[in-house]
Amino acid sequence: MLSRSSSSPRWTGFFLVFLSLCSLFVPAVSVKHENFKTCAQSGFCKRNRQFADDVTSSSAWTSPYNIDPATISFSKGQLNAVVLKTVKDGEDKVRLPLTVTFLESGTARVTLDEEKRQKGDIQLRGDSKVRKERYNEASQWALVGGLEVSEGAALSEKAEDGFTKVFYGEGGKHQALIRHSPFSIDFQRDGETQVKFNDRGLLNLEHWRAKKEKPVEEKKEGEEENKEEKKEEEAEKGEDESTWWDETFGGNTDTKPRGPEAVALDISFPGYEHVFGIPEHATSLSLKTTRGGEGNYNEPYRLYNADVFEYEMDSPMTLYGAIPLMQAHRKGSTVGVFWLNAAETWVDVTKSKTSANPLSLGTKSRTDTETHWISESGLLDVFVFLGPTPQDLNRQYGELTGFTQLPQSFAIAYHQCRWNYVSDDDVKDVDRKFDKFNIPYDVIWLDIEYTHEKKYFTWDPLTFINPTKMGKQLEKSIRKLVVIIDPHIKNTDSYPVIDELKKKDLAVKNKEGNQYEGWCWPGSSMWIDCFNPAAITWWKTLFKYDSFKGTLSNTFIWNDMNEPSVFNGPETTMPKDNVHFGGWEHRDVHNINGMTFHNATYQALLERKKGEVRRPFALTRSFYSGSQRVGAMWTGDNLAEWSHLEASLPMVLNQGISGFPFAGADVGGFFGNPSKELLTRWYQAGIYYPFFRGHAHIDTRRREPYIAGSPYTEIMTQALRLRYQLLPAWYTAFHEAATTGAPIIRPNYWVHPEDEAGFAIDDQLYIGSTGLLAKPVTKEGADSVSVYLADSQPYYDYFDFTTYQGAGHHHTVPAPLEKIPLLMQGGHVIPRRDRPRRSSGLMKFDPFTLVVVLDSAGNANGTLYLDDGETFEYEQGAFIHRRFSFSAKHASLTSTNLGGRATTKTDKYLKTMANVRVEKVIVVGAPSAWQHKTSVTVMEEGAKESARRKQVDFEFFPADGKKAAWAVVRDPRVAIGKGWKIDFSDKSGGGDHGHQH
Numbered sequence: 001m002l003s004r005s006s007s008s009p010r011w012t013g014f015f016l017v018f019l020s021l022c023s024l025f026v027p028a029v030s031v032k033h034e035n036f037k038t039c040a041q042s043g044f045c046k047r048n049r050q051f052a053d054d055v056t057s058s059s060a061w062t063s064p065y066n067i068d069p070a071t072i073s074f075s076k077g078q079l080n081a082v083v084l085k086t087v088k089d090g091e092d093k094v095r096l097p098l099t100v101t102f103l104e105s106g107t108a109r110v111t112l113d114e115e116k117r118q119k120g121d122i123q124l125r126g127d128s129k130v131r132k133e134r135y136n137e138a139s140q141w142a143l144v145g146g147l148e149v150s151e152g153a154a155l156s157e158k159a160e161d162g163f164t165k166v167f168y169g170e171g172g173k174h175q176a177l178i179r180h181s182p183f184s185i186d187f188q189r190d191g192e193t194q195v196k197f198n199d200r201g202l203l204n205l206e207h208w209r210a211k212k213e214k215p216v217e218e219k220k221e222g223e224e225e226n227k228e229e230k231k232e233e234e235a236e237k238g239e240d241e242s243t244w245w246d247e248t249f250g251g252n253t254d255t256k257p258r259g260p261e262a263v264a265l266d267i268s269f270p271g272y273e274h275v276f277g278i279p280e281h282a283t284s285l286s287l288k289t290t291r292g293g294e295g296n297y298n299e300p301y302r303l304y305n306a307d308v309f310e311y312e313m314d315s316p317m318t319l320y321g322a323i324p325l326m327q328a329h330r331k332g333s334t335v336g337v338f339w340l341n342a343a344e345t346w347v348d349v350t351k352s353k354t355s356a357n358p359l360s361l362g363t364k365s366r367t368d369t370e371t372h373w374i375s376e377s378g379l380l381d382v383f384v385f386l387g388p389t390p391q392d393l394n395r396q397y398g399e400l401t402g403f404t405q406l407p408q409s410f411a412i413a414y415h416q417c418r419w420n421y422v423s424d425d426d427v428k429d430v431d432r433k434f435d436k437f438n439i440p441y442d443v444i445w446l447d448i449e450y451t452h453e454k455k456y457f458t459w460d461p462l463t464f465i466n467p468t469k470m471g472k473q474l475e476k477s478i479r480k481l482v483v484i485i486d487p488h489i490k491n492t493d494s495y496p497v498i499d500e501l502k503k504k505d506l507a508v509k510n511k512e513g514n515q516y517e518g519w520c521w522p523g524s525s526m527w528i529d530c531f532n533p534a535a536i537t538w539w540k541t542l543f544k545y546d547s548f549k550g551t552l553s554n555t556f557i558w559n560d561m562n563e564p565s566v567f568n569g570p571e572t573t574m575p576k577d578n579v580h581f582g583g584w585e586h587r588d589v590h591n592i593n594g595m596t597f598h599n600a601t602y603q604a605l606l607e608r609k610k611g612e613v614r615r616p617f618a619l620t621r622s623f624y625s626g627s628q629r630v631g632a633m634w635t636g637d638n639l640a641e642w643s644h645l646e647a648s649l650p651m652v653l654n655q656g657i658s659g660f661p662f663a664g665a666d667v668g669g670f671f672g673n674p675s676k677e678l679l680t681r682w683y684q685a686g687i688y689y690p691f692f693r694g695h696a697h698i699d700t701r702r703r704e705p706y707i708a709g710s711p712y713t714e715i716m717t718q719a720l721r722l723r724y725q726l727l728p729a730w731y732t733a734f735h736e737a738a739t740t741g742a743p744i745i746r747p748n749y750w751v752h753p754e755d756e757a758g759f760a761i762d763d764q765l766y767i768g769s770t771g772l773l774a775k776p777v778t779k780e781g782a783d784s785v786s787v788y789l790a791d792s793q794p795y796y797d798y799f800d801f802t803t804y805q806g807a808g809h810h811h812t813v814p815a816p817l818e819k820i821p822l823l824m825q826g827g828h829v830i831p832r833r834d835r836p837r838r839s840s841g842l843m844k845f846d847p848f849t850l851v852v853v854l855d856s857a858g859n860a861n862g863t864l865y866l867d868d869g870e871t872f873e874y875e876q877g878a879f880i881h882r883r884f885s886f887s888a889k890h891a892s893l894t895s896t897n898l899g900g901r902a903t904t905k906t907d908k909y910l911k912t913m914a915n916v917r918v919e920k921v922i923v924v925g926a927p928s929a930w931q932h933k934t935s936v937t938v939m940e941e942g943a944k945e946s947a948r949r950k951q952v953d954f955e956f957f958p959a960d961g962k963k964a965a966w967a968v969v970r971d972p973r974v975a976i977g978k979g980w981k982i983d984f985s986d987k988s989g990g991g992d993h994g995h996q997h
Contacts, residue, residue: 031312035250036571039300043243044206044262045346048374049300050240051264052202052348063182063201067098072164077102077149079166083112083183085207094207100176100185102153105146105396106169108176108187110197112380114207117261122208125245128257129513130579135378135588138342141595142626146399174386187335189386193270194335195328197382202266202372205380208259211245252570254587255511255577264374265382267337272328273367274749274759277336277658278303278347280319280623280635282311285650285747285762287326290316290348300346300374305591305622307565307572310671311636313643320563320636321623322591323658327385327393328369329749331756334390338383338397341375342592342624344576348372376576377588390657390750391742397659398741402629404662406738408615409869410442410480411632412730413840414720415693416704417445417482423463424470427481430704431474435838437706439717440724442839444474445482445558445693454522455495456485457548467550478841480554482619486561487530487597490522497542501526506535508586511577518566518574527564527574530596531589532581536603543604553609556617557601562594563622594622595630602630614870619691623660632662632691640669640700645682646778650762652689656743657750662734664691673701676712677780677817683716684820685776687723688765690734690744715818721836722820726767728831728848728864733768735865735881744768752790757808761788770862771828771853772798775813775821785821786810793855794964796924798822801964803925826925827855829862829884829893834920844869847919848976850884850893854925858888863898866976868909877903880913880977886923891985893921895978916976921969923984930967930984931956937983938972952982 039045055061064086071082078101085094095115102108113134116122120132154172156165164178175188184198197203244260246253269275274286278301290297297315303322311319324345327336339345350370385396416434421427427444434441450467452458459467471481489498489507501507507515507526515526529535545551566574576587586593598620605616618631627633635651638644648665655663667686668679683705686692696703705716723730733744743750746766748758764775764787773795775785789795792807804811804823815821824830830851837843852860862884867874881898899906935951952972959965974980 031308031310031317036306036308036317037249039302039346041249042344042346043247044260044344044376045300045374047240047243047260048202048204048262048264048372049346049348051204052266052372055201061201063184063198063203065096065183065198065203065205066181067178067183069180074155074164074166077151077153077168079164079178082115085205087207096205098183100166100178102150102166102168102176103146104148104150105399106174106386107146107396107400108168108174108384110185110380110382110384112205112263114205114261116208117258122258123210124257125211125255125259126257128511129583130257130585131583132258134261135342135584137582137584138340138378138381138589138592141342141592142340142624143400144402144626144629146396169386187384187386189333189335189388194333194386195337195384196268196270198266199268200266200370202264204262204264206260206262208261211259250570252575254570254575257577257585258377261377262374263341263378263380264372265380267371267373267382269328269335269369269371271366272330272333272335272369273351274330275326275328275349275369275371276654276749277323277326279323279654279658279660280321280651281317282313282315282319282647282651284314284760285654286760287349288316289350291350300348300372302344302346303591304344304571305563305573305594305624307561307563309572309637310639313647320621321594321627321633323623323625323660324373325397325625325658326371327390327657329390329753329759331754332388334387334393334753336385336387336393336397338385338400338625339373339375340381340383340625341378342589343376343378343587344590345373345375347374377585390753391740394657394659394741394743401625401659403739403741404628404660404734404737404744405630406615406734406874407632407662408617409727409731410478410840411617412690412734413442413692413727414440414723415443415445415482415691416441417447417693417695418700418702419447419696419698420449421446422449424466427470428473431477431479433704433706435477437713437717438836439705439713440720440836440838440840441479442841443480443482443556445484445695447484447698448486448521449698450483453490453492455490455492455497457497457542459550464550468552471550471552471554475552475554477838479839480556480617481552482556482558482617483551484558484560485601486521486559487527487564488518488520488522488525488561488566489528491517491524491526492522498526500538501528504534504538506532506538508574509579510575511579513579516574516578519568520561520565527566528597528600529581530600531584535581536600539600540604540607543601543608545609551608553612553614557605558619559594559598559601560621562597562620564593564597592624594620595624595627598623598627599630613872615872625659628660628662632664633660634663634691634693634695635665637670638666640672640674640678642678642778642780644669645678645685645776646763648685648689649765649776649778653743653745653747653762653765656690656745657747659741661737661744662690664689664693666693666695668694668696668703670695671697671700674703676708679703679708680712680715680817681777683719685778687719687820688745688767688774688776690730692723711818718818719820722822724837724840724843725832725834726772726830727840727843728833728866729767729770729772731869732831732863732865733770736768742768748788748790755790755808758788758790764788766825769828770830771825772830773823773825777815777821783814783816784812785815787813787821787823791825793826794925795823795825796853796964798824801924801966802962803964824851824853824924826853827860828853829860829886831862831864831884845913845916847917849920849922850918852884852886852893852921852923854886854888854923858886858927860884860886864976866913868912873905873909876905877901878905878909880910882976891927891983893982893984895974895980897979910977913977914975918974918976919971921972921982923967923969924964926956926965926967928958928965929986930954931958931965933967933984933986936969936972938974939981939983940974941979
């Protein structure tokens with residue numbers, strides 16, 4: 001039984017009810033919808049959606065927002081003006097300062113504020129001490145760069161009546177056409193409009209107005225029954241004011257001291273049928289429309305981080321994180337918008353088809369995607385990316401919000417978790433059993449039960465008696481421990497952490513200005529306010545080894561429940577009228593809240609011990625734009641059902657293209673008990689998640705891979721070993737993500753942006769730039785999969801080199817339970833390590849195998865990135881970065897350096913890796929001319945004269961039916977960190993270099 005606060009008897013009653021419900025727990029089929037708002041139950045969403053309906057149904061509608069031309073100025077890449085909003089009843093026009101900034105990257109930023117709130121010229125309700133401005137600090141948390149203003153941006157020399165035109169971007173290829181009356185902006189590339197703001201006139205910035213107190217009328221008989229009718233009548237007469245100043249849901253009343261302050265805008269993508277992004281939702285990669293119709297949604301996509309218990313599939317409902325980045329894609333172009341707002345946000349998506357003119361030969365009909373963005377508070381602050389490629393868009397967004405962190409190498413291996421390993425002996429036993437069954441793993445995790453009575457930074461003295469000894473056993477196999485630390489701090493006596501939190505006044509406040517008390521796993525709790533720099537400073541002290549006793553340098557952290565989850569709060573989260581550091585309401589910062597806590601933990605892990613600087617690992621459930629800089633995420637509390645396995649692929653793919661690629665889903669499903677087949681197939685899919693962790697609920701049966709028995713244990717082990725074998729390729733993909741913003745796993749449209757038939761495909765994926773194409777099995781009883789090939793290159797089965805070829809077609813690939821469908825696209829060199837080990841740390845000095853997969857012209861290219869996998873010394877040049885190129889023309893494979901100028905750190909690292917060699921080269925799709933060769937010539941830079949040119953054994957295997965010819969160079973004895981060349985040419989007689997697939 002959890003202890004309780006002695007000060008609150010009502011908490012006791014609530015918690016006893018909660019515990020009794022938990023004891024009856026049986027996983028249900030879906031989420032409790034009554035706990036979460038629909039748009040119609042969210043006042044500002046309902047108002048703006050109704051506004052959109054009114055506008056679109058009116059033929060005479062004109063937007064009331066107009067730029068005052070006299071206020072327009074342009075200097076050093078920035079346009080400033082005032083937008084005037086015309087309001088009813090003869091009121092003065094509302095002044096809205098507008099700034100359009102043109103950035104060096106070719107990105108444009110549009111911000112619209114409200115002058116009265118800017119100046120503090122408003123009255124707050126009651127005695128509220130909250131800030132009067134619109135929340136304007138989201139950029140301080142989300143943005144880290146890319147804001148250099150373009151000196152080359154210029155106003156058009158040709159003045160156009162009623163318009164201002166700005167040329168920007170490389171060579172002035174981009175144009176912003178700003179219309180004065182009504183205010184709208186068209187963003188163009190090479191003269192063609194790509195993105196439109198306020199084209200449909202749905203811009204609506206709810207200006208401040210004084211609250212008019214209505215006289216209290218005497219209640220008459222029968223009045224209660226007519227209350228709703230009266231509300232509807234009032235709404236028909238004018239604006240619906242019923243939720244302007246307070247709003248009730250689920251027994252909680254939200255007071256709004258600043259009154260209505262929503263901001264909404266329509267953003268259109270003319271000629272774009274597919275839009276992607278705005279995670280996190282359990283839905284398809286290509287977003288569905290939200291205004292009804294068969295197979296579509298009736299609700300907008302919601303972004304409001306929440307603890308959604310047993311979330312349902314195929315839904316626009318909110319989940320744990322929010323990235324308000326949307327990209328639109330069509331053949332030849334990718335564009336996007338980033339809606340920088342941390343408040344609750346809803347996004348409607350509609351599509352309209354434009355019929356082709358029958359008199360215009362060769363023209364096709366086109367689809368326009370129209371979106372409507374609605375946020376409860378804050379600024380209108382939107383970035384516009386004009387691509388034109390998916391790679392450009394991810395790089396531009398990454399320059400603003402940061403690229404994903406390059407994690408320690410262990411973090412991309414396999415993690416074993418459940419709620420909960422019950423003791424330190426249990427952990428050590430699981431660790432030994434993985435070794436007994438020869439199953440590799442790197443990290444074991446502890447959920448909340450390791451703590452003493454749910455008090456973080458403590459260990460249960462009865463079950464985790466000697467955590468130091470436990471950590472040292474793991475260290476013997478270079479394994480790690482991750483423990484959970486959540487933002488709710490138990491409100492109880494004799495607990496130094498809560499005592500300090502209160503004394504230092506570092507908790508989130510309620511609307512009265514007192515430290516907020518709510519309910520979570522420990523019972524009565526308080527929440528650290530990580531918007532406060534002093535709170536971060538304090539938080540960092542708690543993780544030091546002499547503070548968090550029992551933790552070692554191989555201990556890392558999991559942040560859960562950081563939406564924040566509050567069991568007795570509205571929508572299972574914190575009241576919106578709570579107050580954070582700086583006087584901002586929780587409503588203003590809600591979606592950033594989880595990131596601030598995650599960030600504080602990352603900072604803490606950097607400073608655990610003076611002189612020991614290792615890359616942190618911190619997992620988060622809640623996230624926002626920028627969270628990718630400080631760790632990994634997972635998709636939360638999924639179910640052990642086939643539908644959840646299937647949904648995990650588009651969800652993780654969407655995270656990648658939305659700038660947070662270090663993502664995964666609970667393998668096996670968190671709730672419920674998977675069948676052995678489902679568990680096996682989930683491991684075979686999970687090896688393709690960048691973050692790869694098995695996890696399960698406290699009420700589920702144990703399901704470590706060794707428990708299932710034969711043949712399942714062996715098949716799951718095979719899958720795990722495939723992940724470990726390809727860790728060099730994965731780490732190289734992580735490095736690419738950390739330097740270019742590219743997703744780690746990639747959907748078809750990202751790799752083949754010209755292939756229209758593949759734009760919506762979200763059940764198969766490419767791993768980095770390796771050409772590895774995976775199609776996990778997600779259907780019960782399946783013994784094959786249908787893989788779509790977008791291009792005409794040959795694709796080879798990873799295991800037996802069976803060839804598949806034919807662009808724009810689906811190909812049937814056998815997939816009995818023991819088979820993992822994985823193809824290699826011609827044209828790539830794939831680095832791997834083939835020796836099975838217990839953990840990735842034990843592979844550090846293992847030799848490499850290079851798989852050279854020839855394309856139809858006989859060429860192949862690939863890269864390998866290596867560093868120490870632990871420290872930040874790679875930032876000072878301590879890394880190996882090689883390009884491997886096979887040339888059909890020269891019949892040779894070469895290794896060349898991709899690193900920058902060598903430093904002392906480079907030299908030092910190269911010395912540690914001097915004995916790490918390439919032990920095998922496999923050439924797939926080998927030319928038939930090689931069939932009589934028995935050796936190849938190997939040359940290496942820096943080798944002694946006698947060893948500089950040597951002959952190495954070579955073996956050729958001819959094609960067999962659909963299985964391609966392949967060849968092996970065994971132990972060429974070349975160093976992975978040096979330049980070298982393997983010559984396959986037949987010097988004595990030349991010969992045919994044609995291919996046999």
